[in-house]
Amino acid sequence: MxxxxxxxxxxxxxxxxxxxxxxxxxxxxxxxxxxxxxxxxxxxxxxxxxxxxxxxxxxxxxxxxxxxxxxxxxxxxxxxxxxxxxxxxxxxxxxxxxxxxxxxxxERLEPLHPKTDSFHRSFVKTSLFWGRMNEVGLMAAYQARVLWSCLKRRDFREMRSEISSQTRFGLSLFRLGRLHPGWTVSRGRRELGRLAAKSGRHSR
Amino acid sequence: MEYAYYPGCTLKQSAFPLDRQSRKVLRALGHGLTEIRDWNCCGATSASKLDDFLEVAMPARNIGIAESAGFEEMLIPCSACYSKTVVAKTRMNRDPRLKQEINSELAHQVRGEIRVSSILEPLFDAARSRELGQRVSRQLSGVVAACYYGCMLTRFPLDVDLRDDAENPGFMEAVLEAAGGTSLDWQEKTFCCGASATVYDRETALDLMGRIFSDALARGANCLVTLCPVCQMNMDAYQEAYCSRLGRSRRLPVLFITELVGLALGLGYKELYLDRHFVDPAPLLREMERQQETEAAS
CATH class of the missing domain: 1.10.1060.10 (Alpha-helical ferredoxin)
Structure with missing residues (x-):
């Protein structure tokens, strides 16, 4: 603030x-x-x-x-x-x-809200990789980034709370039959990859 | 009418009921849907935060596939996919160089002529032409809905041809009323629910959802009705969280508009996946049946 x-x-x-x-x-x-x-x-x-x-x-x-x-x-x-x-x-x-x-x-500035940045990066990166967004894959990629940064800061409390809240949410989706077990992929990922390379400035 | 149908990633996963309901409801209204081949992710609200070129390029490929298959209109139930596809088409038509640059990498070229519609448009047209009303086999009596549009259905970052009003939209209300339901005039129908912020900035998102919920409740709604899969998931899955912060004990089911239209058209409870909600809509459905019986008796 x-x-x-x-x-x-x-x-x-x-x-x-x-x-x-x-x-x-x-x-x-x-x-x-x-x-x-x-x-x-x-x-x-x-x-x-x-x-x-x-x-x-x-x-x-x-x-x-x-x-x-x-x-x-x-x-x-x-x-x-x-x-x-x-x-x-x-x-x-x-x-x-x-x-x-x-x-x-x-300009490689440290983002003020690193979790927000991690989410959008994970979203675009994983969606380009598979050609489609896989909810489980996206959340795994996002959580990996967040947990890694918790680990670097040795913030184990935040780590525990992240893991428990995401697990609880995942389980509740599973119970309602709204967690999709399969993987969805588009062959268009190749075209998307070429477009992403062309733009040059995208997420790294 | 024959539509090119773009479900989008969420409708193949956590929001699969919206995909199934959309197909069933449109078929019941006499429309044909052909899922476009090998579609890809539209980039949703994340691509524009990383890269202006990708924001257009990702939905562009889907437009190209739909156009090369010869369709005149593309139908998209998810509001984020709909919005991003409209934005991509508009930006490419405004900037021929951008269109050319994207087309040079695409197997199916974008002409930029296809109409991009949300699912509300054929539903609204059916309501206005009275066709929906004629096909209703179960009136939605007892449903008092706060129709919640969220952001992506009516607000765009550039000028687009929008049929509904941006600040006070009314398509969902018209559809519900044609199916025998009641809708409310309320304040927060286009207020943001926080979208993906429930993942990375939960406190802010819970405040926004609490504000939307409280207004709907204060106006006497017995359900929230939406089209956006993110709004639906947020308002439903986090209802315990934002209500307990506000000390509220009442809960409201959060339904897709296609769910209620499906019920009105005579589709079954299980067929519409009404059992897949965090807040169980069963009490609302019982109230509906009770009202129908009283009406039938009188």
Whole structure:
């Protein structure tokens, strides 16, 4: 949670960062006039506190790269697209948070919410590998990442709680006959693999 | 009508009831579904967080397969798959270079002409043309539904042709009412349930689900009705968790719209997999039967 209320400002940095983000996210961020309709509707607003979508845009426009790339809103944003649907100037801040996540990854910054990052990486990686998402495979890949990071931090309590909550959830799905035992694969994985290689910037 | 049908990964796994119900309900309404061959994962809500190119490329391959098989319309029950496929098609049509770059790796080229629909569209059309009403063999009396749309059915990160209203959609309500049910006007019908955050940011997700549930309950709903497999799973599987945080003892079954339409069309309890819920819908079904008997007697 950031307590910061003043952004770092520099003219050149501001021009550079706003142009880069406006271009990559394809959002007209310069037309934000802080009406805060986005802030009023943001479902994670209570969790991110001070940092609302309009303030994230402001941060970018003022060129505070360090804060913009790694803050609570970027990592908590659920991409529900409420902010963009309501924005009178057509700015989808959810697209901006997606761009910022990608940039943070490219600059190899340690993500503020590592579990969120692990989930999305595991999802894309496993889905590309099999051509389809296998729920059991995805959760195994995700849990492996999370447990490994717990182990590195020697956080055994978190480890135990992760294992027990996932096991309980898996068992309850099994009891309802909603846990799929088979594996689903698409031959399209080869085409997808070539496309992923082409994009160059994807998850590593 | 003959549709190219894209089930998506979740509908082959934890949300398999939605796949089976969709097929049965559409067949009962006289539509044909052909599952597209060798479809792949659409990337869901994760691909866009990692890579803008993959976000389009993953659903693109499915569009190409459906188009090369000669279909005019693609039907997708899962709201995330539907949304991502619409976004991919729109972005490729807006950016011919992107389309060409993706097509150069695909066995089945994307033209970008196929219509992409959620399953709500044929259901709504059947309700509006009164066809659904005529085929109903069991009125949904006693069902007071809070229709919960979530995010992906009506909100998109770019301009798309949307038939329903983004802020106050009404397709599900129209369908339920045509089948003899009652629907409610409520506040949180398009509020986010947290989606995959139940895995990695559970506290935030539980707060959001609690807010949705509390509003539905306060307005007098006796069930939540949804189409999104993630919303259904979250609101159902985590109901104990978010209700105990709020100190609520009432529970509400969380049903797919296809489940209720299936019941109205005379399909059976087991046939619709109504026994596969965390919160058992049996009391709601008994209430439905009781109301039907009173209506028949009077």
């Amino acid at each position: 950031q307590e910061q209320t003043a952004f770092q400002v520099s003219g050149d940095a501001a021009r550079e960062l706003s142009a880069e983000i406006a271009g990559r996210s394809e959002q007209p961020i310069a037309s934000c006039y802080q009406c805060r309709r986005c802030a009023a509707g943001c479902p994670v607003g209570e969790a991110t506190g001070y940092l609302t979508p309009d303030r994230l845009i402001r941060m970018v426009l003022l060129g505070d790269r360090k804060m913009a790339l790694n803050n609570d809103l970027v990592w908590r944003c659920l991409s529900c697209y409420t902010c963009g649907t309501r924005c009178p100037n057509g700015i989808h801040t959810s697209r901006v948070t997606e761009t910022l996540k990608q940039m943070a990854r490219e």
